[in-house]
Amino acid sequence: MDWPPDQSDRPLNLELEIATAEADGTTLRRRITVKRFRLSPGGTGVTLGAHCHHRGDFQDFDSAAILQCLDPESAAVIEDLPAFLSSCYGASRQGRLERLMGQFADELAVLLHLGRADGVLQTQEKQRIAAYLVERAGPASPPAAEIAPQLSWLASPSEERFQAALEQLTSLEPALRGRLVEIGREVVDVKASRDGLEQPRLDALVAALLPGCG
DSSP states (O other), rough: OOOOOTTSEEEEEEEEEEEEEOOOEEEEEEEEEEEEEOOOTSSSEEEEEEEEEEEEEEEEEEGGGGEEEETTTTTEEEEEEHHHHHHHHHHHHHHHHHHHHTTHHHHHHHHHHHTTTSSOOOHHHHHHHHHHHHHHGGGGSHHHHHHHHHHSSSOOOOOOHHHHHHHHHTTTTTTHHHHHHHHHHHHHHHHSSTTTTHHHHHHHHHHSTTTTTT
């Protein structure tokens, strides 16, 4: 399960006013609605995918060609466009989800691996995993109803990722390890029987986090 690197496209819905250098040497000022952006490696530049209100079409804009950028709401000059866009994304619903899933990536990898151990991630399994993430994150978390549907789109963690996550999670406090095992049991027990690899994967979870309690 790989979390998006800095170079991946991220969705956004944001209006900006920009001044760009045109091929004929003139400067064109226009309003755009940013729909996605992609940071360059290192985050020093950014490519905007945006609707241009001046030309009425969708274009890509390279920050290197943007001479000035304004926030229309405040009329303030945006000095660091990559940082500004990253901040706006971080405050968005998708940004909050990404941050949450990155913060608890090992726990999520374990629970998703358990959820898919029988070949399918059921609705009740997603709901239990989402509720656990909300519990872990506290008031800053997006609601479980927003998290659960997103779990379907995450790649299934490999056996190697599952084992690596278990190793990392042995450093959790005993109470948190016990809670994770409890949620793991709930995930595999949403139906009457434990099918596929559910039992051996659950056994591996218990052995790693609660040694001697299997």
